[in-house]
Amino acid sequence: MTAFAEALARRQPDVLAETRTALANAAGPGLLVEAAAVAANFQRMVRIADSTGIPIDARSVAYGADVREELNLNRFGSAENTPPPSLWQRLFSPILRTVMRRKIRQMGRAHLQQNSTP
Amino acid sequence: MQAFDFSDSEYDIREDLPEAYRETWRRIAAPGSWWTGAERVAIAQETRNAVSCKFCQERKKTLSPYGMSGSHDCASLLPERAIDAVHRIITDQGRITQAYIDDNAAHNMSEEQYVELLGICVVVFSVDEFHRGLGLALEPLPKPKPGEPTGYRPAHTTRETGFVSMIPAAGATGEESDLWDPKRTANVLRALSLVPDAVRDWFVVHEAQYIALEDMMVNYGAIGNRPINRMQTELVASRVSAVNECFY
Numbered sequence: 001m002t003a004f005a006e007a008l009a010r011r012q013p014d015v016l017a018e019t020r021t022a023l024a025n026a027a028g029p030g031l032l033v034e035a036a037a038v039a040a041n042f043q044r045m046v047r048i049a050d051s052t053g054i055p056i057d058a059r060s061v062a063y064g065a066d067v068r069e070e071l072n073l074n075r076f077g078s079a080e081n082t083p084p085p086s087l088w089q090r091l092f093s094p095i096l097r098t099v100m101r102r103k104i105r106q107m108g109r110a111h112l113q114q115n116s117t118p
Numbered sequence: 119m120q121a122f123d124f125s126d127s128e129y130d131i132r133e134d135l136p137e138a139y140r141e142t143w144r145r146i147a148a149p150g151s152w153w154t155g156a157e158r159v160a161i162a163q164e165t166r167n168a169v170s171c172k173f174c175q176e177r178k179k180t181l182s183p184y185g186m187s188g189s190h191d192c193a194s195l196l197p198e199r200a201i202d203a204v205h206r207i208i209t210d211q212g213r214i215t216q217a218y219i220d221d222n223a224a225h226n227m228s229e230e231q232y233v234e235l236l237g238i239c240v241v242v243f244s245v246d247e248f249h250r251g252l253g254l255a256l257e258p259l260p261k262p263k264p265g266e267p268t269g270y271r272p273a274h275t276t277r278e279t280g281f282v283s284m285i286p287a288a289g290a291t292g293e294e295s296d297l298w299d300p301k302r303t304a305n306v307l308r309a310l311s312l313v314p315d316a317v318r319d320w321f322v323v324h325e326a327q328y329i330a331l332e333d334m335m336v337n338y339g340a341i342g343n344r345p346i347n348r349m350q351t352e353l354v355a356s357r358v359s360a361v362n363e364c365f366y
Contacts, residue, residue, distance in 0.1 A: 001354060002357045005353075005354045005357040005358050005361075006357055006358075006361055008247065008250065008358070009357070009358045009361035010361055011169075016251070020251070020253060029129050029130065030130065030344075031346055032252070033132075034344055034345060034346035035354050036247075036248050037135060037248055037326070037327040038346070038351050038358075039247065039354050040244045040245070040247035040327055041244060041324065041327035042328075043358060043362070044244035044320065045306065045355075045359070046358070046362040047208070047211045047239070047240045047362075048236065048306060048320070049306055049366035051206075051207050051240075051281075052233075052281055052282050052310070053216060053280045053281035053282075054280040054306060054308075054309050056305075056365070056366055057304050057305050073365055076212070076363040078364060081280070081366075082366075104335070104338070107336045
């Protein structure tokens with residue numbers, strides 16, 4: 001699935017054809033259609049973000065700081081659009097993420113309960 | 119035959135996708151806020167031309183994307199600066215700068231026109247990429263509708279972030295109250311808000327291709343009855359974003 005997404009984004013027609021067939025064979029044509037839709041969606045989103053120079057949202061700067069550093073995402077040219085995290089934000093990044101993860105789990109459970117109630 | 123008829127395709131494509139694409143085509147053909155219907159369809163055509171433009175391919179390899187002169191592979195009624203903007207958005211978006219947008223504004227392509235043009239480019243590109251992904255022929259572009267642009271600009275905008283003016287986070291009120299909850303928004307939602315209909319254009323395809331906005335922070339499992347779950351969805355999304363070197 002990631003190979004298919006990558007081939008689409010890299011505009012590699014031969015690889016795209018190969019990965020399309022491989023994904024359909026491995027996971028079914030239904031999942032292939034969904035993967036194509038999501039990949040197409042994010043071909044749009046990245047262009048909106050970069051073409052308008054938006055920074056990462058303030059609330060996300062702190063809790064993703066260490067992950068972005070670990071993945072070396074700061075090498076991307078569009079990283080210039082986001083001010084670097086402060087020392088405080090870097091130090092508290094793992095703690096904030098733990099809190100956020102717990103909060104997201106709670107929200108997810110509430111969503112599941114809401115949708116499973118007849 | 120109606121547009122986006124996938125009945126002959128080898129894939130079983132859920133109906134909300136072609137419905138969203140038909141609505142997108144209808145919206146592109148109509149006059150916008152700053153471009154006529156004919157110009158909007160020309161922008162859509164230029165989006166397709168950019169994908170195979172030889173000049174863009176050469177420029178992408180250069181150290182500076184602003185020092186190379188040449189001509190794009192194009193065939194449209196659009197001004198030269200609009201053609202160049204479309205091609206950069208599609209082929210080299212990571213190197214667009216504030217100075218580039220300001221320079222365009224100083225040479226008769228306003229930031230309002232730039233934002234609307236961007237909105238058209240990305241939505242057409244997204245629809246086309248779905249087709250390319252599945253190896254399907256691209257849908258013919260719609261016939262433009264007559265009429266003049268409305269010239270609508272939101273009453274309250276700010277330029278405190280990004281390269282273009284946007285509605286403030288708490289400013290989606292009145293005519294713009296449908297855009298987002300003033301208590302909760304994101305920069306990517308605000309990015310096109312100088313032209314509110316451009317935000318609405320991306321809402322049309324966003325839910326069909328990805329997930330409903332209201333579910334984004336709460337749904338981490340199945341997405342309706344789709345054969346893809348949220349984790350798989352994010353895996354594809356992050357891979358595409360990484361290849362595009364998108365920091366956001």
